[in-house]
Amino acid sequence: MRHLLSTRDLDRATAIEILDVAEDMADVQQRAVRKLPTLRGRTVVNLFFEDSTRTRISFEAAAKRLSADVINFSAKGSSVSKGESLKDTAQTLAAIGADAVVIRHPASGAPQVLAQSAWIEAGIVNAGDGTHEHPTQGLLDAFTIRRRIHGDAARGRDLDGIRVTIVGDILHSRVARSNVWLLSSLGAEVHLVAPATLMPVGVGSWPATRGYDLDEALATKPDVVMMLRVQAERMSAAFFPTAREYSRYWGLDDRRFAMLGAGSMVMHPGPMNRGLEISSRAADSAKSTVLEQVANGVSVRMAVLYLVLSGEKGETP
Ligand code: NCD
Numbered sequence: 001m002r003h004l005l006s007t008r009d010l011d012r013a014t015a016i017e018i019l020d021v022a023e024d025m026a027d028v029q030q031r032a033v034r035k036l037p038t039l040r041g042r043t044v045v046n047l048f049f050e051d052s053t054r055t056r057i058s059f060e061a062a063a064k065r066l067s068a069d070v071i072n073f074s075a076k077g078s079s080v081s082k083g084e085s086l087k088d089t090a091q092t093l094a095a096i097g098a099d100a101v102v103i104r105h106p107a108s109g110a111p112q113v114l115a116q117s118a119w120i121e122a123g124i125v126n127a128g129d130g131t132h133e134h135p136t137q138g139l140l141d142a143f144t145i146r147r148r149i150h151g152d153a154a155r156g157r158d159l160d161g162i163r164v165t166i167v168g169d170i171l172h173s174r175v176a177r178s179n180v181w182l183l184s185s186l187g188a189e190v191h192l193v194a195p196a197t198l199m200p201v202g203v204g205s206w207p208a209t210r211g212y213d214l215d216e217a218l219a220t221k222p223d224v225v226m227m228l229r230v231q232a233e234r235m236s237a238a239f240f241p242t243a244r245e246y247s248r249y250w251g252l253d254d255r256r257f258a259m260l261g262a263g264s265m266v267m268h269p270g271p272m273n274r275g276l277e278i279s280s281r282a283a284d285s286a287k288s289t290v291l292e293q294v295a296n297g298v299s300v301r302m303a304v305l306y307l308v309l310s311g312e313k314g315e316t317p
Contacts (some may be wrong), residue, residue, distance in 0.1 A: 001307040003115045006133040007182035021303035041070035045098040049105045062301035084176045090119035093210045098122045108132035123308035132237040137179030140300040160187035166229035171198045175269045193217045196245040221261040227278045257282040
């Protein structure tokens with residue numbers, strides 16, 4: 001794999017291969033020494049033009065557990081115009097010998113620009129670009145679902161017939177987009193629920209069904225309920241009247257949480273707005289996969305960095 005830019009262009013076989021390598025990485029995480037020498041001598045740069053907690057530390061942990069050298073570059077607040085600053089930054093990273101660049105950027109398509117440019121040869125991993133995609137989040141979510149459902153027998157399996165309901169701020173969510181593409185390629189049935197103002201135009205062409213009533217969606221007892229953060233920082237206008245009203249109609253509150261089926265799971269990519277899109281009871285329950293998602297994120301990112309970096313210079317670690 002040369003780059004990882006989106007899940008939209010991942011076919012089922014490739015997606016399963018990444019998840020299977022992540023299973024191997026997860027096994028390594030169970031050992032007393034959680035480190036592999038695989039990427040020794042390789043340099044991974046975390047280039048973050050947007051805030052992040054878990055994604056950045058997760059990529060850092062993943063790279064370090066594969067023995068790569070990691071450079072964290074937080075470019076937030078740069079006043080240089082975006083195209084230019086990206087070019088200059090990329091050329092700088094190329095000059096210091098970056099083998100892989102993990103990039104988060106507020107502009108949709110920025111990782112693609114880097115991957116297609118002549119500025120840098122490194123493998124590019126998209127860690128979230130604007131409202132476009134967040135492929136490693138989609139992969140870690142698929143990994144988490146597959147593990148919860150199939151346990152130790154997860155390797156090689158897809159998500160055929162698993163019903164996933166994604167709820168909330170779909171409009172601004174790259175997590176929702178990456179999940180829609182990936183989960184549907186893996187055979188899951190994806191249903192989207194949002195207020196009409198937060199449902200993207202063009203969603204009709206996505207491989208997902210949609211609805212506007214959360215109670216109705218939960219009454220069908222989906223296997224997975226994925227709550228999205230209300231991304232206030234991406235909202236230039238008012239998309240709903242008040243937080244209270246949002247939570248009443250679109251939040252996974254205690255009453256709705258009680259409606260969920262016994263074997264169902266509650267997901268959230270984090271950071272959570274507790275009390276807005278999800279109640280603490282739901283977030284901290286045994287159905288919640290929130291911390292599993294974080295832990296699995298490290299294994300999935302190890303797999304992605306390994307696959308992007310291993311073939312590149314013709315060495316087999
Ligand atoms: C997501 C993101 O940044 O897109 N967070 C994450 O990576 N865990 C979702 C969000 O910010 O709501």
